[in-house]
Amino acid sequence: MPKLAMVLDCSIDTLLVPKELIILQAIYTxxxxxVNVTQIVNNVYGVSLFAI
Numbered sequence: 159m160p161k162l163a164m165v166l167d168c169s170i171d172t173l174l175v176p177k178e179l180i181i182l183q184a185i186y187t188x189x190x191x192x193v194n195v196t197q198i199v200n201n202v203y204g205v206s207l208f209a210i
Contacts, residue, residue: 159173180200181196181199181200182196183196184196184198184199
């Protein structure tokens with residue numbers, strides 16, 4: 159998200175406020191292990207998306 163906001167020259171909040179952006183995949187990693195956090199990120203910003 160930070161890189162997308164930088165390319166579009168806006169803030170991350172601006173990207174998420176209209177709730178028209180749906181995150182298709184979000185992965186949190188520490189470099190060794192990774193966790194899919196897509197549904198969590200979308201729910202935090204008010205988008206209902208369930209992984210199938």
